[in-house]
Amino acid sequence: MPALKTIKSIQASLAKWYRKEKRDLPWRATQDPYYILVSEFMLQQTQVKTVIPYYQRWIKSYPTAQVLAEAREDSVLKHWEGLGYYSRARNLHRSAKMIVEEFHNQVPDTLDKILKLPGVGRYTAGAVLSIAYDQSIPVLDGNVKRVISRLFCLPENGANQASENRLWQVAESLIPAEGAGDFNQALMEIGATVCLPQKPLCLLCPLNTVCQAKRKGVQEQFPPAKIKSATKKIAVSAAVIQRNGKIYIQQRPQKGLMGGLWEFPGGKLEKDESPEDCLEREIKEELGVQIAIKKKILTIKHSYTQFRVTLHVFTCDLKPGRIRATSCEEWKWVTLKNIQQYPFPAANVKILNYLSANNRNGHKTEP
Numbered sequence: 001m002p003a004l005k006t007i008k009s010i011q012a013s014l015a016k017w018y019r020k021e022k023r024d025l026p027w028r029a030t031q032d033p034y035y036i037l038v039s040e041f042m043l044q045q046t047q048v049k050t051v052i053p054y055y056q057r058w059i060k061s062y063p064t065a066q067v068l069a070e071a072r073e074d075s076v077l078k079h080w081e082g083l084g085y086y087s088r089a090r091n092l093h094r095s096a097k098m099i100v101e102e103f104h105n106q107v108p109d110t111l112d113k114i115l116k117l118p119g120v121g122r123y124t125a126g127a128v129l130s131i132a133y134d135q136s137i138p139v140l141d142g143n144v145k146r147v148i149s150r151l152f153c154l155p156e157n158g159a160n161q162a163s164e165n166r167l168w169q170v171a172e173s174l175i176p177a178e179g180a181g182d183f184n185q186a187l188m189e190i191g192a193t194v195c196l197p198q199k200p201l202c203l204l205c206p207l208n209t210v211c212q213a214k215r216k217g218v219q220e221q222f223p224p225a226k227i228k229s230a231t232k233k234i235a236v237s238a239a240v241i242q243r244n245g246k247i248y249i250q251q252r253p254q255k256g257l258m259g260g261l262w263e264f265p266g267g268k269l270e271k272d273e274s275p276e277d278c279l280e281r282e283i284k285e286e287l288g289v290q291i292a293i294k295k296k297i298l299t300i301k302h303s304y305t306q307f308r309v310t311l312h313v314f315t316c317d318l319k320p321g322r323i324r325a326t327s328c329e330e331w332k333w334v335t336l337k338n339i340q341q342y343p344f345p346a347a348n349v350k351i352l353n354y355l356s357a358n359n360r361n362g363h364k365t366e367p
Contacts, residue, residue: 001173002152009210010151011176011183017206018186023048023193026055028185033107033132034065034099040124041092045305046083048192054083066105068096077260077343084304084346086258091119109133122168131181138171139184140164143191148174149223150195150213157223232307237279238266239291239316240351246333247355248318249342250286250325260329262342264313264351275312283316288324291316298354302347311347313354 002010022028025048027039038058042051058079062068068076073093080089095117099107107128108114114125126139145158148170156163176183194201202214213219241248241264249262267282269275276293283291298313325331334342336359344352 001170006210007174010174010207013206013210014183014186014190015179018182018189021193022185022189026052026059031132031181033109033128035059036128036132037095037107037120037124038062038092040127041088041119042083044088044124045085050083054080062096064105065096065099065107068093069100073260074341074343078341081343081349082346086261088119090260091117094118095120107132109135111137127184130175130184134178134181136175136177136180138168138175138180139188140168140171141188141191143195144171144184144187146197146223147187147191147195147207150200150219151207151211153212153216153218153222155222155224157226159226229306233310234307235269235275235278235310235312236266237269237275237282237312237314238264238348238351239279239283239293239314240264240297240355241283241291241316241318243318243333246335247339248323248331248333249339250328250331253327253329258345260343261345261348263345263348265325276314279312279314279316286325286327288326289321290319292319298351300347300350302350309347313351 027035030036039051039055042055042058061075061079062071071093073090076089076093077086080086083089098117099105103113108117109129109132111125111129114120114128115122120128123139123141126137129135129137130139140158145156145167148154148167149156152170154166154170156166158164158167174183174187190205190207194205198220200219202208202211202219205211205214208214211219213222239248248265250265251262252258252260254260265283265286266279267286269278270281273281275296279293280291283289294315294317296312296314298311300309300311300313302309302311323331336355339352340356
């Protein structure tokens with residue numbers, strides 16, 4: 001563990017630096033536990049600049065946990081549309097209901113209780129309790145792991161439980177008895193703006209005199225790189241089916257990837273299958289009807305954490321028959337005007353943007 005003198009130096013240097021250099025972020029203008037909770041849910045695996053407009057819209061629509069608890073899930077997911085990892089939105093929604101129903105409309109202020117909220121783990125709990133309630137509890141996100149690894153030349157990256165535990169132990173040893181919220185935010189801020197993954201700005205760092213990696217000139221060797229799994233490539237076809245001025249959409253099953261979101265029907269290409277053949281097969285399997293493919297309108301490339309998707313999009317007509325959609329929660333025919341109120345995955349939003357742009361330009365939604 002670090003020496004007490006080193007710990008005190010780190011605490012004092014970070015406090016002084018943070019007061020002067022911290023970014024002006026909307027969730028830093030409050031200590032409201034609910035606002036802090038919302039921001040931490042949104043910031044998981046998402047850049048600050050991306051989160052800011054989402055956070056501002058969210059707080060305007062759902063200013064309290066009770067308002068969020070009473071909201072429809074479709075509305076919640078629509079507000080989250082584009083942030084990805086939609087389980088976070090559903091967990092935040094469920095957490096709001098638990099806050100209202102079980103915790104008397106107050107975000108819990110103890111570790112054991114706040115960890116009961118869906119989607120709240122050790123990091124989020126520490127962030128809320130330290131920032132909103134000034135409790136001496138550490139946080140450990142990717143930025144903090146990098147700072148700690150470099151400060152003490154620790155060959156730890158959190159890739160396994162033993163490595164994660166070692167980093168938590170060091171984080172706990174650094175946390176001050178008072179001002180833990182600012183200290184945690186300062187550590188995260190240093191990692192986000194100064195102690196960068198590549199080419200860290202060591203000359204600007206308030207900790208450069210105590211940083212062991214800087215002293216040895218091995219900053220970019222810490223933390224050790226994680227072994228990345230190969231990214232899978234997936235090809236998918238989707239159908240924009242139109243009838244009487246309306247478009248067919250369906251809701252994904254609640255459990256599973258992007259559960260509860262709406263989408264255009266389609267599916268993955270099988271080996272040696274063309275996008276057109278795939279679409280005809282998928283629609284027959286999903287809806288129990290046949291389609292007449294009219295024209296390909298888009299090819300969309302979209303990346304997720306573990307895979308990359310190439311999405312082939314076609315306008316289609318239905319052949320005579322009755323829709324029997326068995327693999328979705330529900331399905332609807334909606335106008336292009338009304339379709340905007342439904343939450344869609346990011347790749348499908350690109351289809352909507354294309355259709356809307358064509359409609360604004362005076363064209364039919366089908367080219």
